[in-house]
Amino acid sequence: MNLSDRIRLPTHCMRHFCVLTNFLRGPLPTPDLRLLRFAAIRNCRFVMFAVALVPILARAEKVNVFLIGGQSNADGRAAISGLPTELQAVQGDIAIHWATAGNGSSSLNQSGYSLLMPGFSNSSGSFGPEVTFGRAMADFYADRGEHVALIKHAQGGTGLETHWQAGGDATQDNDGFVYRLFQEVVDTGMTNIQSAFPPEGGGQIEVSIEGMIWMQGEKDSNTTESALHYQANLTEFIGDVRSTYGTELPFVLGQLSANQIGTGGGATNRELVRSAQGTVATALSATEMVVTDTFGLKADNLHFSASGQHDLGFAFASQMQSLLSATNDFKSASFDFGVSADGNAYEQAGWTLLELPQSGAPSPQLSAADASTGWTVMLETAKPDDLRGRNRDPLDATTGGTLTLDDVYIDFVTGLETLSINNLDPAKQYDVQLIMFDDNASDGRTQTVTNITDSASDLLGTGTGPGGGSSLTSDLDFSVFGTGLSPDSNGDLTFLFANSDTVDRSLVNGLIITEVESLASADFDGNEDVDGADLLTWQQGLGLAGQTDNTNGDANGDGDIDNADLIIWQNQYGTSPGTQSAFTVVPEPSSLALCIVVGMTLVYRRASSAEFG
Structure with a gap:
């Protein structure tokens, strides 16, 4: 054991002693932890908690893992004493795998797997953005009954030009040594998290990496060369991360503060890096940036203070939640497919469900076409994990299907009498546009639709198809708008259609549903406090x-x-x-x-x- 190990060991043990004290005397957020404390006190088995603080979390169907990387401001140099009291304690519903290392080191000096609390930084008694980021993300997923886990490794004084250099693919070939070490930490962390959440009864608990936050750039502003290369290096790094951990993985980066005059290299280089960060965040999909200019700094004008780190973590979470809401915050729409007898099959192509005719290529149109060319379901943001009929499996009129959606445009064929949008937020309101048109009116059929109502039996519209023509534009019958519709207490919006035409596949119904800012308020006494x-x-x-x-x-x-x-x-x-x-x-x-x-x-x-x- 070298001198530095002897110095750090008591601090590390002291951290666990503080955790034990919090566990035994402080408030605990879940019944599982309170029950465990009771058993520990009753049996005087305190030592097992001091040896290893293992996350003991309630069962969940999914654990959402977020990665934290960068340099010293991602690792954290802010004093724990500057945090609000409740955030200085153990957060019993969040797990973290962490690893620390000296500046620009190719080896770790400490690592562990624990419940989230401040102190997992290379600088003793410090914390980084993980404390508030983890808190906010856990609250974000709480309503879904899902957990959050973090994997953190960051090193002070490291840059994208060398230490975090990306080889450009899912391998570690040509990766910088700190980036390789980061990937090893992630591998170990995922193993620990998966081991901590074993499936029960032969079931399966999904553990997946859902996003990454990144606070870095100070090192690259030290020289003009690395500052000029930063845009290309950051673009390649994000691409490498996504090749390794998932295409379109949500990525949130923190921009250097305009007030970080302690970065070295001067204002010109610092602005080159700041500009590059903004350009990359705008150019790449599923990427957002946190502007840090208002966040508090320590006296060195380089590292974020306790208030700065507190705000940084929450800001990271806000941007991450924005990205996740655009891709993963599913609503579901259930309906019947009215499939003609020609045996057409369905195939998932990207985010598109295509009805493929028995011969010929599918229609390139983005909306309905006649029976000879097929039709499409366009999913602009959601992942159609629950779509039936993928891989060209035939569907018939009784099979039906389910789509997941959020601000998604849907086309489907006749056979629909009731459309139910489920799992909406009862506290919010939605604007709905229903579009009715005949998919092939050139045969002279006249389509009549009556009594389109919402779940409150309010009449939204009625209309009769004009007939004639074969294109979407000329076949458009009418568009019905519902503004500020409120779901019922179960989160459902239901629309009823009365169709007087008995000819199959004569009606195509389009739906656009958009969440709007709710004006709902439970402040009934008007004192600006819901209590x-x-x-x-x-x-x-x-x-x-x-x-x-x-x-x-x-x-x-x-x-x-x-x-x-x-x-x-x-x-x-x-x-x-x-x-x-x-x-x-x-x-x-x-x-x-x-x-x-x-x-x-x-x-x-x-x-x-x-x-x-």
Whole structure:
């Protein structure tokens, strides 16, 4: 053991002692951890916690892994004491595999797998963006019942020109030695995470890398040569990361602060790197950038302070969530395929589901075509993981199918009587555009559609097809818009179609659904705080109809005070409407607790009726 190891060992042990103290005396966020603490205290088996703090998390169907890389500001040089008290403690719902090394080192000096807490930086007593980034991402996935795990390795004083040089492919050939070490840390971290989440009962828990955050560039601003090469080097690095960990992997980079005058190399080189970072973030898909100019710096004007790192982690999370919402925040639409008897098959091509005729190539059109050329379903953002009929498997009229969607344009054929959009947010509103047209009106058929209604039985439109023509433009019958539609308490929007034409494949229905900023507010007393007093207002108004404002508990403005308004209160609890943070921890009462609340409300209402009736 060399001198540096002897110096660092007590600090490392002290970290685990602090963790043990927090575990035994501090608040714990999950029943699993509280039960474990009770058992440990009762049996006096404290030593196993001091030897290894192993993440013990509730079961989940998926663990979303995020990578953290870069140089010293990704590793962290901010004092733990500058964090809010609650973030200085162990975060019991987030796992992290971490590894530290000296500046520009080809070997690690420490590594481990633990629950997330500050202190996993090369500089003793410091933290990086992982603390708040992990907190925000865990909250983001909490509603889905999914977990978050982090893998972190960053080294101070390292640049893209040499240390993080990318070979350009999924191998480590021609990669810089720090980048190779980073990949080894990721491999070890994934093994640890997968081992910590074994499937139960022969099932399978998905553990996948979902994104990467990157804070780097100070080193490359030291020389004009590396600053001039930064745009090309960063572009190649992101491409290499995606070749290794997933095409279109969401990547968020932090831009150098305009105030980092301690970077060396002067203002000109620093601006070259900053400009390159902005150009790359704009040019590459699935890439975003955090502007750090307002984040606090230490006295060295180089490293982010505690407040700066606090803000950096949250900003990384905000941009990452934006990327994930554009690609993975699925809504589902269920409907029946009305398939003609010609035996056409379906094939997934990229993000497109094609109906292929028995002979000939599929239509290149982006929307419906007549029966001789086939039709397409365009998925602009979602991954059609649940599509049936892929790999050219034939479908028939009874097979049906499911699409996942988010702001997606859909075309499908007749046979549809009910369209249900599921898993929407009951607290939000949606603009819906329904398009009706005849796919091959040149045969003279006349298509009549009546009674297009939403889930509240509100009539959205009616129309009759004009007939004649064969192109999409001339066959367009009408477009029906629904603005600010609110899903029911289950998150469903349902549209009903009455079709007077019995000819198969005569009607093609298009749908565009867009999430809009919700005006819903559970601040019923108008004091800019959603709290228990607002819940009492909802309880007292439950069952009322025909409301003109929300002072009686009508959060979504639909005129009725019902369970949908309670869900909005739950989602906004502890916030000020209109400024609700993406990182707010939302209370989620259990079904039993919810039943108790509703039950008490019903008892209260019965008592009131008896007293005043």
